[in-house]
Amino acid sequence: MKNKLEIETSLSRFFTQSLDHLVSIVLILTVYHCYNFKERVIARLPNEPTTPRDGPRVNGEITCPKIRLVDENGEMIGVLTRFEGMQMAQKAGLDLVEVSPNAEPPVCKILDYGKYKYEQQKKRAEAKKKQKIVEVKEIQMRPGIDENDFQVKCRAIQRFIEDGDKVKITMRFRGREISHHEIGMGVLTRLREQFEELAKVEQMPRLEGKQMIMVLVPK
Numbered sequence: 001m002k003n004k005l006e007i008e009t010s011l012s013r014f015f016t017q018s019l020d021h022l023v024s025i026v027l028i029l030t031v032y033h034c035y036n037f038k039e040r041v042i043a044r045l046p047n048e049p050t051t052p053r054d055g056p057r058v059n060g061e062i063t064c065p066k067i068r069l070v071d072e073n074g075e076m077i078g079v080l081t082r083f084e085g086m087q088m089a090q091k092a093g094l095d096l097v098e099v100s101p102n103a104e105p106p107v108c109k110i111l112d113y114g115k116y117k118y119e120q121q122k123k124r125a126e127a128k129k130k131q132k133i134v135e136v137k138e139i140q141m142r143p144g145i146d147e148n149d150f151q152v153k154c155r156a157i158q159r160f161i162e163d164g165d166k167v168k169i170t171m172r173f174r175g176r177e178i179s180h181h182e183i184g185m186g187v188l189t190r191l192r193e194q195f196e197e198l199a200k201v202e203q204m205p206r207l208e209g210k211q212m213i214m215v216l217v218p219k
Contacts, residue, residue, distance in 0.1 A: 057098040058113050059086060062106070067098075070109040079105060136215075138168045143177055143184040150187075154194060161199050161218050171205075171212040178210055188214045 057063070062082055069077040069085045072092050080088075082096075089096040089110045097116060100107035137160040139153050160167045169191060171184040188205045195216060203215035 055117065057101065059089070059096050062086075062096060062098050062108060064106050066105040067108040068103065068105050070099075070107065072110040082108075085110075134165060136166045136168050138170060140170045140172060141184075141187060142172060142174075143180070143187060145187060154191070157191070157195065157216070158198065161195065161216065164218055166202065166218075167199070167216045169214045169216065171214075173210045173212070181207060181212060184212050188212065192216075 062085075065082055066079055067082055067085050069080050069088070071077050071088070072094055077088075085096050085108055092110055094110050095113040096108050097111055097113055098106050099109045137156075139157055139160075141150075141153060145153070157167050157169070169188060171188060173181060173184060177183075185205055192201055192214070198219060199216040200219050201214065202217045203213065205212050205214040
C-alpha cells in the first residue's frame, strides 16, 4: 500500500512539473512572437507602398543602418539611424524614400511616395515625347539638273535638316555621264556650300559605282 502511494505521489509530481514546463514554453513562445510582430510593424509603416523592381527602396526596404535625411520641406536634417528616419516619416504621415543609394551614407527623403512615383513617370513620359528619332532622308539628283529643280531639292533638304534628320544626297549617272563625274561633284559642292550654316558634311562626296553620295547632318 505504501509503495502504491509513493508511486502515485511521484507520478503526480512528475505531471505537475511537466505542466509547469509546458506553461513556461508557451509563455516564452508567446513573448517571442509578440516581439517579432512588433518588429515587423515598425519595419513596415502603414502607408508603405509596393515598390517596383526598378524604383527606389522605401521604408522597411531600406537596409543601411545610417542615413542622411532630408525632411518633407527639403531641409537637410543630417545623419540619423534608419529607425529614426522611419519614425519621423511616420510622424509626418509620409514615406521614407532612398533617393541617392550610392551616397555615403545613402540619402533618404521624407515624401509622399505615391506622388513621387507619379511625377517620375510623368517626367519620363515627357522626356520620351521630346526624344527625336533621327531619320535618313534621301534626295536624288542628276548631274544635268536645271535650276528650278535644284531649288526644289534645296527646299526639301532644308526642311529635312530643320526637322533634325540626316540627308543622303545621291547623284545618279546614266550612260556616259559617269565619264564626266566632275559635273556631279560640282553640284554636290554647291549644295554643301549653300547649307554650310545649317548642316555639316558627315560623308564627303564619294563615288560608288554609277552614283555619287554625300550625307549632310544638322549642326
